[in-house]
Ligand SMILES: Cc1ncc(COP(=O)(O)O)c(C=O)c1O
């Protein structure tokens with residue numbers, strides 16, 4: 001299979017490989033895919049509490065070159081976006097940017113799923129945070 | 142010595158034509174171009190003579206009689222002819238066939254085709270080491286069984302089946318035994334009489350001969366095997382395979398078989414050592430790598446390894462100056478990981494992480510070292526990028542984890 005130059009570039013020089021602290025309340029983690037399917041993506045975002053903007057994004061991917069490129073690209077796009085803007089990223093945007101062939105579309109779908117999962121995790125944490133903050137306040141009142 | 146890139150290490154897929162083979166073929170394209178079936182002029186006689194010489198050369202490689210060699214267009218056709226030929230000829234006797242789940246598609250899909258026509262097929266499982274169990278084979282046999290077809294050596298994992306044991310069982314029960322010997326013949330000793338094989342498929346392009354030519358060994362005595370032809374026409378090849386003979390291809394096949402016979406012992410020894418060198422180097426520099434299939438019953442030039450936590454296609458992308466193949470789904474059109482590796486029961490994730498190395502006549506020490514070093518580098522890099530490697534290092538048991546999978550996956 002011939003890869004596009006952009007896929008090769010992301011594969012050779014992946015952006016933002018790594019991990020953020022899972023338990024940080026401002027970090028959202030998405031882990032999607034399954035080893036039996038040959039693809040697992042972990043994508044994390046860190047949201048700045050002051051601005052509400054994603055100022056860090058990291059990924060780790062077990063999968064083909066297109067899956068690695070899709071998640072690498074996703075982390076680039078996430079930085080500087082608000083949570084709601086992040087949710088607007090579509091897999092088709094990734095397909096177009098990386099010129100993925102039809103058999104590789106599911107790699108981009110996985111990246112979109114990973115973004116959604118990371119944001120959902122972040123929102124869940126924020127909601128829990130709000131609640132526990134409230135319960136902590138009560139006893140002193 | 143400088144290494145020439147890219148490096149070819151996929152000799153199970155195909156092999157280059159040996160220059161000595163090519164040399165033998167050349168005159169038959171232009172000078173001696175006759176049709177081997179032209180009985181009444183010297184052009185035909187020359188061609189026929191060349192074909193008969195090749196027939197002897199091929200027969201000698203496997204301990205057969207020249208009259209027992211039927212030339213075909215390749216092993217896919219040979220497998221089809223053996224299986225459909227027996228099914229058609231012995232339908233009255235029974236409608237049951239036995240094969241194994243790790244067979245080549247040329248056998249599996251032929252069997253599936255026959256199932257649609259009302260035949261019954263047992264697909265024997267394999268054990269962890271890739272071999273069938275002879276007890277399970279015996280248990281599968283019924284009075285309706287007309288054919289056992291089990292490959293000699295597997296094209297992905299190089300595992301050698303207990304052919305002599307299968308041959309003995311088939312003989313005792315009076316059932317015909319066909320083996321796809323494509324990967325084994327010419328590489329290690331394979332003798333149709335010692336192994337009690339009734340039919341064997343061979344392919345020239347897997348033994349340094351040209352593509353598009355193969356043979357089926359069809360036993361003529363004890364028992365005399367009869368086959369219903371699958372191609373109708375002029376009745377060439379004792380009526381079993383009509384069609385003008387591919388004289389140049391057959392001449393090349395003959396020469397290739399002769400060279401394999403003469404050089405087999407030293408070549409197998411050399412490649413076995415190189416394969417072990419590759420394996421040892423990889424094991425020294427990487428943890429959690431697993432050999433797929435038996436190491437004991439295995440072709441000397443095959444290595445199939447799973448590099449845990451790394452997906453095969455991304456691995457191939459990182460070693461793009463080395464030609465090998467992977468059992469990962471993403472490299473195949475089907476999006477299903479290798480059915481051979483799945484059959485070993487190691488888990489689909491390891492199938493996705495597998496690389497097949499096939500060494501051959503022109504593989505060098507330097508190439509083996511280059512490939513080992515390059516792989517070590519790429520696997521290490523990809524593991525740093527792998528969420529599975531990270532989880533495993535944190536002590537998470539990946540097999541018990543709940544994965545979030547999409548329904549279409
Ligand atoms: C075990 C086995 N059987 C059959 C074949 C098909 O051979 P051919 O390419 O000559 O049709 C191959 C090669 O792919 C093979 O490895």
Ligand code: FES
Pocket residue numbers: 037038039063064065066067103104106107471
């Ligand atoms: S992850 Fe399966 S094809 Fe890309």
